[in-house]
Amino acid sequence: MIPQEIIRRKRNGEELGAADIKSFIGALAAGQLSEGQIGAFAMAVWFKGMSRAEIVALTLAMADSGDRLQWVDIDRPIADKHSTGGVGDNVSLMLAPIAAACGLAVPMISGRGLGHTGGTLDKLESIPGYTITPDADLFRRVVKEAGCAIIGQTGALAPADGRLYAVRDVTATVDSIPLITASILSKKLAAGLQTLVLDVKVGNGAFMADRVQAEILAHSLVEVANGAGVKTSALITDMNEPLADCAGNAVEMRNCLNFLAGRKTGTRLETVVLAFAAEMLVKSGIAVSSDEGESMARQALSSGRAAEVFARMVSMLGGPADLVENPEKYLARAPVEKPVRASRSGWLAACDARGIGVSVIDLGGGRRHPADQIDHRVGFSALLPLGTRVTAGEPIALVHAADDAAAEGAAAALAVHYRIGEEEPELTPVIAGLI
Template sequence: MLNPVRLIAAKRDGEALSADDVTALVEAYTDGTVPDYQMSAFLMAAYLNGLTDGEAAALTEAMLQSGSHIDLSGVPGTKVGKHSTGGVGDKVSLILVPLVASCGVPVAKLSGRGLGHTGGTLDKLEAIPGFRTALSIKEYRRQVVDLGGVIAGQTGDVAPADRKLYALRDVTATVDSVPLIAASIMSKKLAEGNDALVLDVKCGRGAFMKTEAEARRLAETMVAIGAEHGVSATAVMTTMDVPLGRAVGNWPEVAEAVACLRGEHGDTSLMTIVRALAGEMVVLGGRADTVEEGVETAQKRIDSGAALDRFRQLVAAQGGDPQVIDDPSGRPDSAPVTTIRASEETSGIVVDLDALVLGHAAVDLGAGRRTKEDDVDPVAGFSALKTVGDPVEPGAPLARVHTSDPSTIEGVRAAVREAYTVAEEVPDRFPPVRARYTVDGWTDAGTGQD
């Protein structure tokens, strides 16, 4: 008989658990035999002492086998999935899925909700009035056939163990653990029915992986898990020190994603990352021979309007109101309620914007959760953010604030100001895209050089 106290104590003391023990614990938590408080203790022990490769593999497999797998073998073409390890202002999936689908590569994506200081793709999409993320497997499969792209939440049948653990990690300070992240991601990715996978592994202050060493370990772990299950995976390491783009939150990020699909913000770090990931996905999907060719193909779809049109179709297919895609300013209750300004003593150039601080401020506005039962405010967040390289004059606007609860504003005003560093000269920074990893090893992004 399972004794969860014994397993918690063993992990607390740094011992390695057998695959059978890990499987039994996950199964018992999924069916409710093991309560939240005991699984929370196990997660903290795993967070503090780590998991062996064998434990991480067993955890992935247990979560994968806790539910059904989506079969997309009847869908023509090579299906390519995408996952980001999470960051602040990360609206990449909102742009990338319709963009790649418009290139003729089917993309099926199961997404998550906000985790810690990072926003969730599902929360952002549900800020579109009427948008449904709870699709049946039949609806999910049909949309891949009809539109070549879908973004949905996990159904009750897909990796239910991960869904429960994901919510618990968010409220027990056990999010940023390499083996827990790798197991969670890959249990979902292997269940969603794709033939290949591109992983956006974020690295920096606003990411769960703060250092390149951590990001490399996570990339290597996930690519190896994919290979073991016959899924070709490419990991791209991207920088997450400052928020991606000029919007953070739910509806503000949707509005910015629409602008990007219209061809705006083309020279930003956000779109540099989007193009790099799109190039990889188009190659894996067999629509280009090189990443450079894949990038060119994707850019043509943006320029022609095909990518934006595909997003509009995706929104309509999932019950959303396509009119707010045509005119994002027309979304009810989405107008900014106030503006946060620089002090009268501030003057110079933005040299830094702390993504972690801004992410927590967005949560305080209502864009994220403090407990797993919390609802999120669909309009909450920041827009028109000053970012690195922008000049700032005394009293200049730093951010527009969106929220349904004006009582939250004063609590974030000081935090937003403190997130900014203003000086006379911008120091050297990491490039948006740092490197890429496959089973053949690490190469410089876009160069193919070791």
């Protein structure tokens, strides 16, 4: 295999065979390619695209570049969910224990924040002692005994993806649909899944701001995953405002615990969580319809079984056993809390969700560089949803900051991110479609 020949052919728009792709990815995983060659390959794919067969071959090659998990000793369906990323999107934290309480095994491999979007792992690290990179034996045991485990990608799972992604991140090739598809699905295939449900975000707070592009990505993910042997569907969901009423790390963990305790009913977040739970249960054959799946999910919440699963998972992965009962004992609070007040009376008509995510980073709740340390305490809470009628001076959010200057700056920025109109806005449905 001559790497530059494969790069040349893709640069010229030729379709690569599965053997060529497998050889190239094998060399990448073995450290035999330079960053220049990896970057050139990624850029060639960005410009020329890939056929569906090529994307399947790339996905399988990256999944096979490391270990593949086996779940032979678990008699539950193996299922998972993945989101393309958003602001205030903490669905995974509640969805995994709900699905597990309904009879699924959920080995959820999640990521850190990317750009303006929050990361599930960063949120979990606000829990003292929680281990996001357990060894394989502990990971298996937690999935078997608790029903779910939310952890980070280890070096043994799809290592080729890790190296390719690092180069994509610095070569402006992150937003390539073939590369996004292979990156997401290679890790899921390596996790040994039987079924997968995808959350493809669309809106100003998503990586795909355009509905057409979001649908193209959703179709690519669904078709490639099914082509690789994993029963998969996707929901397209709205990201024109934060999904939860908060954005940050510890603040979103509190939101998760409030949700599991039944204190977030009637919200956009609840609609999305229950829809994904229902889809996971139907795809896995536990429920015969979405209505039955949603009913099962609601029962898992109201009975307290989902909260019990979450508590057991946290405890088995090194966190406090009484986190669910005593969250304020463990989740650190920022020293300064400042309300953000409406500049005028009217309706909350629109917001810049991406700007809110960036403001969390400005507070210290996200990274500008990979090595940056996160302040898990900071962020926003009590965010009022769009369509709310407000009066001038009324709080529309609460800033959590490390000091007064940061709080003042974040409050001023957040106020700018919301538009207050004179007429009640027509709201976008939170679930835009199923693929």
